[in-house]
Amino acid sequence: MRVHVADHPLITHKLTVLRDKNTASATFRALTEELVTLLAYEATRNVRVNEVTIETPVATTTGVALSEPRPLVVPILRAGLGMLEGMVKLVPTAEVGFLGMVRNEETLEPSTYAERLPDDLSDRQCFVLDPMLATGGSLGAAIDFLFKRGAIDVTAICLLAAPEGVAALEKRTAGRDVTLVLGALDEKLNELGYIIPGLGDAGDRLYGTV
Ligand SMILES: O=P(O)(O)OC[C@H]1O[C@H](OP(=O)(O)OP(=O)(O)O)[C@H](O)[C@@H]1O
Ligand SMILES: O=c1cc[nH]c(=O)[nH]1
């Protein structure tokens, strides 16, 4: 598994505002979208393209176009939905599939309550969006799901991750083509499975629930 942790003052600045408990939902949503667009630039570094020939007003030249099949973007509901607009701004022709997952806050086990993905993902590049990688249970299950359907490679974009979750994902995806792009790698998980220092519950903060 390749892990890329962003190292850019603009990303760190936006994450600092996001972490602040006094940041309101509307600002939180706007910043999440901006952060995803910045992280998506790195996450799409190996997006597949093919050469094309075009005419400029003054000459013939070659360039590239995104290859078929189109990339598939998969936000993990609910919190991942807050990352979707930022991603499709950068890759407007991507197809979007959905996975609804929720973690049991006592056992920390994820369960899947919704799935709307193409049946056959053979030969597809997939980009999974979830702001928080805590124990890694939710993202691990989502990645398993995509490979079972035939995906060839999966890139996950997370705003924050805990080292425990990254290690669990590394073990679970051994031998697979998986890339993890993170806004920051935090210190640890607390006894309730929350990322420290983190930003709290991303879904609650995005959608104003408590
Ligand atoms: O790495 P894990 O330990 O599995 O935890 C991370 C998961 O927890 C959050 O979702 P949550 O279950 O709170 O659902 P929500 O998006 O509906 O709030 C988050 O968006 C991840 O999906
Ligand atoms: O810190 C955490 C851990 C899991 N889910 C969240 O939204 N936040």
Ligand SMILES: [Mg+2]
């Ligand atoms: Mg939540």
